[in-house]
Amino acid sequence: METDTVEEIARLRRNEALYLASLEALDEGSCLFERLPVRPDGLRDYRYIWMNTSMQTMFGIADLSGQSIRDTFPNEAEAWYDDYDHVLLTGEPLRLIRESEPQEMVIEMSVTRVEQADAPVLLAVMRDVTARVRAEKALSRSQRLEAVARLSGTVAHDFNNLLLVVLSNIEMAGMMGVTPEQREYLSAAMHMVKIGGKLSKRLLGSSAHDWPVARKLDLNPVIRDMAEILERTLVLGFDLKLDISSRPAMIRADPAEIDAVLLNLVMNARDATPPGGPITIGTEIATVPGRTGRYVCLSVTDFGAGMTEEVRARACDPFFTTRPQGAGLGLFSASETARKNGGFLELQSTEEKGTTVRVCFPFNGSTGPDVQAGASDRRSRCI
Numbered sequence: 001m002e003t004d005t006v007e008e009i010a011r012l013r014r015n016e017a018l019y020l021a022s023l024e025a026l027d028e029g030s031c032l033f034e035r036l037p038v039r040p041d042g043l044r045d046y047r048y049i050w051m052n053t054s055m056q057t058m059f060g061i062a063d064l065s066g067q068s069i070r071d072t073f074p075n076e077a078e079a080w081y082d083d084y085d086h087v088l089l090t091g092e093p094l095r096l097i098r099e100s101e102p103q104e105m106v107i108e109m110s111v112t113r114v115e116q117a118d119a120p121v122l123l124a125v126m127r128d129v130t131a132r133v134r135a136e137k138a139l140s141r142s143q144r145l146e147a148v149a150r151l152s153g154t155v156a157h158d159f160n161n162l163l164l165v166v167l168s169n170i171e172m173a174g175m176m177g178v179t180p181e182q183r184e185y186l187s188a189a190m191h192m193v194k195i196g197g198k199l200s201k202r203l204l205g206s207s208a209h210d211w212p213v214a215r216k217l218d219l220n221p222v223i224r225d226m227a228e229i230l231e232r233t234l235v236l237g238f239d240l241k242l243d244i245s246s247r248p249a250m251i252r253a254d255p256a257e258i259d260a261v262l263l264n265l266v267m268n269a270r271d272a273t274p275p276g277g278p279i280t281i282g283t284e285i286a287t288v289p290g291r292t293g294r295y296v297c298l299s300v301t302d303f304g305a306g307m308t309e310e311v312r313a314r315a316c317d318p319f320f321t322t323r324p325q326g327a328g329l330g331l332f333s334a335s336e337t338a339r340k341n342g343g344f345l346e347l348q349s350t351e352e353k354g355t356t357v358r359v360c361f362p363f364n365g366s367t368g369p370d371v372q373a374g375a376s377d378r379r380s381r382c383i
Contacts, residue, residue, distance in 0.1 A: 029055030029128075032114070033069065034121045035088055044081045045070040049121060058128055059105075076100070087111045087122060097129065106133045141318070160197065167193050188232050195259050214341055216364055219249035219258065219283055219296055226262050227281055234263075235270050235279060243282035249296040250365030257337045258298075264330035265300035265357050271323060272304030272355060285363055294363035295343065303354035312349050334359055 031051035039045050046069045056063060064072055079098065087094050093112045100107050109126040170193065174186050223244065231240045262281070269279045280301040288295050307315060314320045316335045321328035334357070335345040342362045349355040 024052045027054055028125050029058040030123065030125045031055055032121050032123055033084075034119065035084075036068065039070070043070060044085065046081075046084060046122070048072075055126070058126070073100075083111060084122060087113050088120065091120075097133070104130075106130045144318075163193055163196050167197075185232065188229050191229050195256070195263070214252045214254050216250060216252050217255060217258075219251055219298060219361075220244050222255060222258055223262060223281055223283060223298070226259055230263075230266055234267060237275055238270060238273060239276065239278040241278055241280045243280055245283045245285055245296075247285055248365055249283045249285060250363065251296045251341070251361040252364050253337070253341045253361060261334045261337050261359055262298070262300070264334055265298075265359070268330050268357070269300050269302035269304070269355070272306075273302045274304065277303060285365075286360070288360065291344075295360040296363050297358045297360040299356055299358045301354065301356040306351040306353050306355055307347075307349040308351055312347060315347055315349075316345065331357070 029052065032049040033046045034049055036045040036047050048064045048067055048069065050065050051063060055061075061072075069076070077098075083094055083096060086092070091113045093110060095108075095110045097106065097108045099105070106129050107126050108129045109124055112123045112125075113120050114123050167190070170186055170190050174183065174190075178186065224242065227240060227242055266279065266281065273279055280299075282299045282301070284297050284299070286295055286297050287293075288297075311322060316331045317328070318332040319328040320332075331345070331347070338345045338359050338361065343360045346358045346360070347355070348358070
């Protein structure tokens, strides 16, 4: 009888060794872990019994066999423990995809209960699917933007017809007896309608993947002309200031796109600023830390509510907005315009202090003194 017992123990040990060797050979990370008594602080906990090399490599950790999961990953979501308890109590295998915040990874995991003589344990087999999930999200975003582009073609066509009617009425009004002041307002309205026509043409082009053709231009007069119109219309009642570079701010871009960028940034600043507050539009020719060459940076600064860390991190995402009537495309559109022209967008914002958005384009002019663009821990680069 004693011999049979010894042989049975030896057989079980061989089977266990073979079982663990099979798990060790997997490319996927795998581990065995067991339930621990409830901790003094009332939290649930599990302990690693064994883990394979692939899991150690996946998470960049040493062998944690014998260590508490709660102590090792104190910030892990409670949802993980809910799943572990469910499998342990019911015996139903579970397959899940969840983000592991401590490692900033997306994990696909299958959890199975393994019966043992004293108490059941759990086997987890996992794969890092972060790249796949990100690719799926990128594809979904691309498809969403593609649908918007197709829709924009239809909207732009109808919008263009409406602008023609508005333009005709402005021209008719100008033929009547109007005062010089009234003529200025009609001129401003005419200018904005023409900008609307350019934007409409841009929408039609984007829906057909026919992007505008960039040309060399000085950003300074473009901003001065636009600011004069904005001061009498969209930012009437605000303190609009210009801080323009004394040197020609030469870039390569489509003028209609620059108008659209400035319009979006100023409207965002207006919405964030109390009535009568200052809004500053500026240009500078600067060198940017971490980038070669010179850049012409168009900036719009307000002293409004500013942004939280979370909002600033997502501010350039398409369709993201904190305003009830916002479309969430202003900063995204500006950052895309910068990217297409070899530049980038930087966002600097502090709660209760205000926001500065800088859209930078490669300098396309002669050499001269540079401005060193400063760094800030409150700055986010969208591109």
